[in-house]
Amino acid sequence: MSRLYGDPIEVWTREGQPTQFVWRDRLYLVRRVLDQWVVAREWWKTREGDPGERQFWRVEASPGRDLGSYELRFDTASEGWLLLRAWD
Structure with missing residues (x-):
């Protein structure tokens, strides 16, 4: 079961990949990247x-x-x- 959050987090990266993050005052170590994707934002939704x-x-x-x-x-x-989301 997954839960939606949308909480701001602090993330450390190496070569563009997240390696650890702090969420709710706890340090999480990234063990494995399961998937990665990029979505372009619509130009009309930005100021500049x-x-x-x-x-x-x-x-x-x-x-x-x-x-x-x-x-x-x-x-x-x-x-x-x-x-954004966490799975149990």
Whole structure:
């Protein structure tokens, strides 16, 4: 079962891939990238006409021993990360 969140997170990357993130004051280590995709934003929804991209990652990560799946999003226009979804 998955749950939707949309919570801002802090993410560390290596070579463009997320390696760890902090969500709700807990550090999660990314064990494996399961999927990655990019969606272009519509130019009319931005102020300067620069659409940017939204980069998505589905990862396996854990704050300790419990491994879970998480969907992360990076918005190139705002340079912000969100945790969108988590699977039990």
